Amino acid sequence: MKNVDMDFEDVVKQRRSVRSYDTERQVSDEQLKKLFELVKLSPSSYNLQPWEFIVVKDVENKRRLKDCAQGQKHVEECSAAVIVIADTNPMSHADDIFEDRLKRGYYTAEQKERNLNKVRELAKKSFEERRVWAVRSTSLACMTLMLAAKDMGLSTCPMEGFDAGCVKKEFKIPDGYEIVMLITLGYEKNRPLPRLKRYGFDDFVHFEKYEKK
Ligand SMILES: Cc1cc2nc3c(=O)[nH]c(=O)nc-3n(C[C@H](O)[C@H](O)[C@H](O)COP(=O)(O)O)c2cc1C
Numbered sequence: 452m453k454n455v456d457m458d459f460e461d462v463v464k465q466r467r468s469v470r471s472y473d474t475e476r477q478v479s480d481e482q483l484k485k486l487f488e489l490v491k492l493s494p495s496s497y498n499l500q501p502w503e504f505i506v507v508k509d510v511e512n513k514r515r516l517k518d519c520a521q522g523q524k525h526v527e528e529c530s531a532a533v534i535v536i537a538d539t540n541p542m543s544h545a546d547d548i549f550e551d552r553l554k555r556g557y558y559t560a561e562q563k564e565r566n567l568n569k570v571r572e573l574a575k576k577s578f579e580e581r582r583v584w585a586v587r588s589t590s591l592a593c594m595t596l597m598l599a600a601k602d603m604g605l606s607t608c609p610m611e612g613f614d615a616g617c618v619k620k621e622f623k624i625p626d627g628y629e630i631v632m633l634i635t636l637g638y639e640k641n642r643p644l645p646r647l648k649r650y651g652f653d654d655f656v657h658f659e660k661y662e663k664k
Pocket of ligand 1: 466467468469470523608609610611612613632643646647
């Protein structure tokens with residue numbers, strides 16, 4: 452399953468946004484399990500892991516998702532379309548995760564309480580601030596998913612072209628969750644055209660302070 456010929460650099464270089472999938476080949480539950488075991492190792496703010504994923508494999512459900520996603524056909528043709536959602540309540544896992552830190556000796560009881568208080572303060576902030584907080588960590592999990600998939604010989608496409616209200620309603624996503632993106636997953640049929648323009652090192656890397664390029 453793993454593409455033994457690819458080292459990390461190859462995985463990064465070979466990952467492309469794939470919009471053409473082999474509808475005859477499905478991603479197995481075992482592959483999904485392996486993929487999400489890697490996804491869960493992504494970093495997150497305080498290790499609070501605000502990400503959750505709805506894996507849509509059923510043909511009719513993928514069609515409903517496509518209808519919420521500007522009719523983009525790869526949503527229907529991929530083996531599994533993943534709805535990536537982020538819990539904007541920082542307290543959801545806080546007691547459990549901070550207790551784990553205490554048990555493992557990362558925190559003293561005093562540090563645990565101090566940091567828990569910081570998260571309690573975060574939880575009082577505006578929805579907009581909590582949304583940014585949750586999306587930061589969850590986006591990193593998305594990138595892990597895409598690179599891990601590539602390493603397993605699978606292709607993906609991240610997508611923001613969807614109607615969030617429609618996705619929420621159709622897939623029963625509760626209030627307080629932000630839909631971060633959709634990611635299609637499957638075996639590619641056609642390789643995408645060569646990569647589009649990428650800016651160079653000197654165009655986007657600054658040293659010490661921002662300087663207009
Ligand atoms: C946040 C985000 C949203 C995107 N939305 C869509 C989308 O709705 N539909 C789509 O086909 N591709 C979408 N893409 C894929 C981009 O078009 C693609 O990443 C970009 O053109 C670079 O190509 P590459 O991923 O093959 O390197 C999205 C990518 C990102 C990161």
